[in-house]
Amino acid sequence: MYLCTRQIDINARFGIPRIAFLSFVTTIITFLIAYEILYFFSDTKLTDKHFLIFLMLVVLLYPLHKIIHLLFLYPYRKSFKKYKLVKHKSIPFYNVYINTPVNKYYFCFGLITPALFITTLCAYFSMLIPQYGHYLMFLIALNLGYSVLDFLYLKIILFSNEGAYVEEHQTGINILNKVTPQYNNRLKRG
Numbered sequence: 001m002y003l004c005t006r007q008i009d010i011n012a013r014f015g016i017p018r019i020a021f022l023s024f025v026t027t028i029i030t031f032l033i034a035y036e037i038l039y040f041f042s043d044t045k046l047t048d049k050h051f052l053i054f055l056m057l058v059v060l061l062y063p064l065h066k067i068i069h070l071l072f073l074y075p076y077r078k079s080f081k082k083y084k085l086v087k088h089k090s091i092p093f094y095n096v097y098i099n100t101p102v103n104k105y106y107f108c109f110g111l112i113t114p115a116l117f118i119t120t121l122c123a124y125f126s127m128l129i130p131q132y133g134h135y136l137m138f139l140i141a142l143n144l145g146y147s148v149l150d151f152l153y154l155k156i157i158l159f160s161n162e163g164a165y166v167e168e169h170q171t172g173i174n175i176l177n178k179v180t181p182q183y184n185n186r187l188k189r190g
Contacts, residue, residue, distance in 0.1 A: 005162035009172035027145030034137040097168035
């Protein structure tokens with residue numbers, strides 16, 4: 001049995017406009033820094049060929065980000081729950097969460113996995129094909145903008161001294177402690 005020690009709802013705590021602003025600023029600043037690093041280390045002339053492929057990658061980046069989260073948490077696949085974010089029938093925006101307690105540190109590593117994986121992949125490809133480096137630096141920046149919500153959750157979970165498990169819900173996450181049978185009996189009596 002698990003006992004909830006803390007509930008975290010990032011949207012209520014920070015507000016959607018503030019999170020969107022943080023994501024936007026993170027994307028812009030990351031792109032500027034990444035582009036300067038690329039420009040410093042590469043003297044290859046940049047090209048705008050295959051712009052449609054770049055746009056397709058931009059559109060597919062968010063689903064890829066979510067899929068990486070789910071692949072890392074694949075051992076808990078039986079506890080995946082989904083709900084539709086937008087009520088309109090033609091817009092297929094869903095969120096998937098895990099409705100079972102997960103080790104806090106495993107969950108935290110799952111939060112940063114898309115940022116690490118996509119950043120590493122794009123940086124590697126920018127070394128292979130530096131003429132498309134500006135596209136790849138934008139993909140890195142956009143992915144880190146998507147990861148702002150993950151980083152906010154990560155910060156709160158890691159700096160919370162309560163609980164050793166995390167459980168997700170539609171409204172946020174709960175930090176849980178595993179309750180021993182003796183404590184469980186005291187709760188029933190008292």
